[in-house]
Amino acid sequence: MVAYFSEIFYGLISLFQGMAITFKEFIKPPVTVSYPYETLPMCDRFRGHVELIENEDGKANCVVCGLCARACPSGCITLAGVKPEGEKKKVLTKYILDFTRCSLCGSCVESCNFNALEFSKEYNLASRRKEDFIFDLLGRLEDRNR
Amino acid sequence: MSSPIELQSDETFILNVGPQHPATHGVLRVKMEMNGEYIVEAETVIGYIHRMHEKMGELKTYPQYLMNLSRMDYLGALGYSHGHVLVVEKAAGIEVPERAEYIRAIMVELNRVASHLFWFGAFVMDLGGFSPLMYALQDREHILDMLEAVTGSRLTYCYFRYGGLYNDVDDQFIESARKFIPRMRKSLKKYHTLVTGNIIFRKRLEGVAPLSKETCRKYGASSAVARGSGINFDVRKNEPYSVYPEFDFDVPVYHGCDSLARYNVRMDEIEQSLRIIEQGLDKLPGGPIMPKKKPKIIKPPVGDYYQAVETARGSFGVRLVSDGGKTPYRLKLRSPTYSNMHLFDESCRGMLISDALAFMGSLDLVIPEIDR
Numbered sequence: 001m002v003a004y005f006s007e008i009f010y011g012l013i014s015l016f017q018g019m020a021i022t023f024k025e026f027i028k029p030p031v032t033v034s035y036p037y038e039t040l041p042m043c044d045r046f047r048g049h050v051e052l053i054e055n056e057d058g059k060a061n062c063v064v065c066g067l068c069a070r071a072c073p074s075g076c077i078t079l080a081g082v083k084p085e086g087e088k089k090k091v092l093t094k095y096i097l098d099f100t101r102c103s104l105c106g107s108c109v110e111s112c113n114f115n116a117l118e119f120s121k122e123y124n125l126a127s128r129r130k131e132d133f134i135f136d137l138l139g140r141l142e143d144r145n146r
Numbered sequence: 147m148s149s150p151i152e153l154q155s156d157e158t159f160i161l162n163v164g165p166q167h168p169a170t171h172g173v174l175r176v177k178m179e180m181n182g183e184y185i186v187e188a189e190t191v192i193g194y195i196h197r198m199h200e201k202m203g204e205l206k207t208y209p210q211y212l213m214n215l216s217r218m219d220y221l222g223a224l225g226y227s228h229g230h231v232l233v234v235e236k237a238a239g240i241e242v243p244e245r246a247e248y249i250r251a252i253m254v255e256l257n258r259v260a261s262h263l264f265w266f267g268a269f270v271m272d273l274g275g276f277s278p279l280m281y282a283l284q285d286r287e288h289i290l291d292m293l294e295a296v297t298g299s300r301l302t303y304c305y306f307r308y309g310g311l312y313n314d315v316d317d318q319f320i321e322s323a324r325k326f327i328p329r330m331r332k333s334l335k336k337y338h339t340l341v342t343g344n345i346i347f348r349k350r351l352e353g354v355a356p357l358s359k360e361t362c363r364k365y366g367a368s369s370a371v372a373r374g375s376g377i378n379f380d381v382r383k384n385e386p387y388s389v390y391p392e393f394d395f396d397v398p399v400y401h402g403c404d405s406l407a408r409y410n411v412r413m414d415e416i417e418q419s420l421r422i423i424e425q426g427l428d429k430l431p432g433g434p435i436m437p438k439k440k441p442k443i444i445k446p447p448v449g450d451y452y453q454a455v456e457t458a459r460g461s462f463g464v465r466l467v468s469d470g471g472k473t474p475y476r477l478k479l480r481s482p483t484y485s486n487m488h489l490f491d492e493s494c495r496g497m498l499i500s501d502a503l504a505f506m507g508s509l510d511l512v513i514p515e516i517d518r
Contacts, residue, residue, distance in 0.1 A: 011345030012345075014344050014345045017339050018339070018340045018341075022277055022340075043295045045295065046294070046298055046299075071209070073206055103302070104299065105212070106298070106304065107209065
């Protein structure tokens with residue numbers, strides 16, 4: 001009998017303690033951000049999709065060694081280049097990233113020995129068309145320089 | 147007017163819970179044979195998101211496979227990566243610098259706290275309380291921010307490398323981790339007052355879904371499921387790996403065998419993880435995060451290697467059979483929740499459906515990790 005009533009009594013106290021915490025939290029300022037009206041800055045090391053890095057002349061640093069394409073676990077990278085006569089290095093002519101298959105692991109950036117690839121800070125990537133996710137990185141680089 | 151169907155006392159019907167159901171936390175389907183509100187027989191049906199992770203392990207080279215491990219369990223990804231890098235390092239004989247091992251341990255423990263926080267929120271939500279989830283997510287957000295600043299992503303980290311780490315931690319991380327520990331301790335107190343002491347919560351869990359020691363052993367259960375049934379087994383203590391022997395921490399064991407015991411074990415584990423993080427930050431040595439000598443192409447010698455680690459969900463094992471090539475001959479992943487889940491089929495007979503869902507919550511199932 002005593003146990004029965006003491007259980008009710010302590011049970012009620014536990015409920016009121018819980019209510020007190022809920023009330024305290026209720027009057028605290030909100031911690032959420034009303035996305036998409038407000039956005040938070042991405043951190044420095046954020047791993048977005050890759051972008052090509054340009055040199056001083058506005059050309060891609062890439063020398064078409066193909067290490068990134070070989071390191072990629074999903075085979076998203078297709079690249080091509082030509083060797084102009086009289087030059088030592090190859091020049092990039094095509095760099096296609098198939099973002100539909102990319103899992104943002106960063107193996108390509110890590111494998112690059114020529115400082116040619118970096119992560120972008122882009123994360124708002126939504127589209128209904130598959131073609132929108134086949135990125136022509138060289139074209140994007142030229143667009144940026146325009 | 148149609149009259150409701152009256153069931154005879156021995157008549158049963160089949161109820162499908164899932165594969166798209168909020169209480170199953172993923173694409174798990176449970177086929178239940180019900181007699182009224184009581185479960186006569188239940189069968190878990192898995193495989194809805196089978197992604198052939200083991201087969202991929204045989205097809206991809208070692209570095210290419212690294213990122214797959216963080217896709218197995220989306221709540222405690224780092225623990226799984228840890229198991230994999232450890233077994234490959236063991237096989238290929240790669241030395242890991244001390245600093246890297248310490249950072250790995252700190253990261254894995256932070257990830258464990260994040261995982262337990264999410265479980266705590268989701269578990270209480272299964273029982274009908276919504277606000278604890280929001281409080282838990284608020285704390286978890288701090289951990290994810292810290293991990294994101296270091297690793298570059300919030301869930302699928304891909305941070306560990308064979309021999310070390312992807313990049314080093316900075317002072318800002320150490321400072322925020324130090325600030326986080328007292329904050330989390332304060333929140334734990336809040337959770338205990340809000341949830342653990344709550345009479346309704348206790349009444350829903352006390353004595354519900356008893357799992358005996360023998361059943362746990364029979365099914366190979368681990369993590370809080372086994373420790374809530376009085377089995378004192380934690381891979382970090384029993385088969386020490388990495389730098390865990392350097393840390394002073396306890397393994398919480400409860401003998402209640404019920405859902406409340408499993409809950410208590412996980413809540414105590416958060417505190418123990420905080421202790422490990424604290425010690426790790428104090429002891430963190432300087433030095434490189436990658437070894438000086440590392441083979442360019444990883445080709446472990448012919449052999450059979452195994453390494454178990456304690457992840458947030460239990461003991462995760464990786465068995466690697468190498469034929470000396472660039473890809474493993476066989477890569478077996480022992481997933482802890484796969485074993486834990488089968489306890490559900492065994493133990494939910496005769497249980498009320500609402501109790502059974504609370505029981506399922508206490509098992510802490512992550513379906514992508516079961517299906518893998």
